[in-house]
Amino acid sequence: MFNCISLNSRSFFPFVWDNLRMISTSTVGLCKQQQQQQKYRPWLNIEQAKVKPSSSIEKNRQDREDLAAAYRGLAYYGLSEGVCNHLTSRTPAKNGEGEVMLIVKYGLHWTEVTASSLLGINIENGSVLEGDGEPETSAVEIHSHILKTNPSIQSVFHTHPPHATSLACLEDPTLHMIHQNSTRFFEDVAYDCGYDGLATTGNEGARIAQQLHGKSVMFMGNHGVLVLGKSTAEAFDKTYYLERAAELQVLAMSTGKKMSKLPDNLAKFVNQQIENDSRFLVAHFEAMKRIMKHTYQGDFTS
Structure with a gap:
């Protein structure tokens, strides 16, 4: 008898009809909600911002393109220095055996860097496994030790940005919590005032890695800054905003007036607000990659 009932007729079992309509409406609403969540889901955290590569070759290529864009992007912001300073990234080796550290080969200006021009370095012994050319010795010394002792870190950036480096040249290089940009680095900055020359002795990399004490930013006295990231x-983004925060502090100090420092509880609160939403840092980097495709001669993805 039940198979003969037409659901198009509301004369039979009105309550069944109404319940079916409620279920349908609820399902449509839920689907719309899920679609909205899916729309924004790639922005929930850094790892979800990328399509996961299906092989070590694809991941290697993706990381090469990202690092090449970072080199050019920081040059675009005026944060490069000649052919010096270094940005590195951990990635699977092309042959699928272990990992390599990507780095620019010695002598290239940052605006010339492309995905294919980056070298793949053995993180353990510094030998070149991928690419043609040689890396700068001090870069391998510092970056390889940091990557070896920080397995959750993918990228290590060492730069000499003018304002952040200016603070690093002071007797007290403290980055004070005086602005929203500053709070991004609340309790996440290490200070190393033990500069003793170029890192070519074989000991400086290990010493610097130890001095980080779990922080993602280091002011290197009389030298520059170091920034660690779980992604390129x-x-x-941290390197850019560290320089912006330092610039504001240098300008505020230049007035000769007393700086207005945020209380720790407020600085911590703003820091957590920023840390809990990674959309802006991914959007910033993706925007820069779009700009880089049209700014310097030659596509960085080549």
Whole structure:
């Protein structure tokens, strides 16, 4: 008898009809909600911002393109220095055996860097496994030790940005919590005032890695800054905003007036607000990659 009932007729079992309509409406609403969540889901955290590569070759290529874009992007912001300073990234080796550290080969200007021009370095012994050319010795010394002792870190950026480096040249290089940009680095900055020359002795890399004490930013006395990121996008964004925070502090100090420092509880609160939403840092890096495709001669993805 039940198979003969037409659901198009509301004369039979009105309550069944109404319940079916409620279920349908609820399902449509849920689907719309899920679609909205899916729309924004790639922005929930750094790892979800990328399509996961299906092989070590694809991941290697993706990381090469990201790092090349970071080199060019920081040059675009005026944060490069000649053919010096270094940005590195951990990635699977092309042959699928272990990992390599991507780095620019010695002598290239940052605006010349492309995905294919980056070298793949053995993180353990510094030998070149991928690409033609040689890396700068001090870069391998510092970056390889940091990557070896920080397995959750993908990218390490070492730069000499003018304002952040200016603070690093002071007797007290403290980055004070005086602005929203500053709070991004609340309780996440290490200070190393033990500069003793170029890192070519074989000991400086291990010493610097130890001095980080779990922080993602280091002011290197009389030298520059070091930034660690769980992705290239994060390291890029942190490097940019560290320089912006330092610039504001240098300008505020230049007035000769007393700086207005945020209380720790407020600085911590703003820091957590920023840390809990990674959309902006991914959007920043993706925007820069779009700009880089049309700014310097030659596509960085080549």
